[in-house]
Each structure stands twice: as C-alpha cells, then as structure tokens.
Amino acid sequence: MTGPFQSFLxxxxxxxxxxxxxxxxxQVQSAVxxxxxxxxxxxxxVLIDASRIxxxxxxxxx
Numbered sequence: 001m002t003g004p005f006q007s008f009l010x011x012x013x014x015x016x017x018x019x020x021x022x023x024x025x026x027q028v029q030s031a032v033x034x035x036x037x038x039x040x041x042x043x044x045x046v047l048i049d050a051s052r053i054x055x056x057x058x059x060x061x062x
Contacts, residue, residue, distance in 0.1 A: 011029060012027065012028060013027070015027075015056060016055065016058055017046075018054065020040075024042045026038035036048045
C-alpha cells in the first residue's frame with residue numbers, strides 16, 4: 001500500500017474520462033483521497049480510482 005493520495009478534484013468541478021469520451025462530461029460529486037465519484041451525462045454515477053485514472057478537468061467558460 002502506498003502513502004496517502006490527495007486528489008486535486010473538488011465537488012462541483014466538471015471533468016471528462018480520458019478513456020470514455022462517449023460518457024460526456026461529468027460533475028464531481030465527492031472526492032475522498034483517491035476515490036472520486038462522478039455523475040456523467042451518459043453513464044450516470046461512477047466511482048473512479050484517481051490514483052489510476054487521471055480525469056481531465058473541463059475549464060469553465062463565461
């Protein structure tokens with residue numbers, strides 16, 4: 001087991017899964033250490049291990 005992992009993601013941020021662009025954008029619901037729950041447009045809620053998958057942050061416009 002490795003040391004504590006700190007995710008840079010926060011609830012409310014918009015992200016995309018690099019391996020599943022067909023899921024659309026997703027909103028981060030929670031981020032606790034490496035466990036990030038994201039609600040994607042076309043996939044629903046997914047629990048992501050952020051120590052294995054780097055979600056792409058979608059910049060906010062406006």
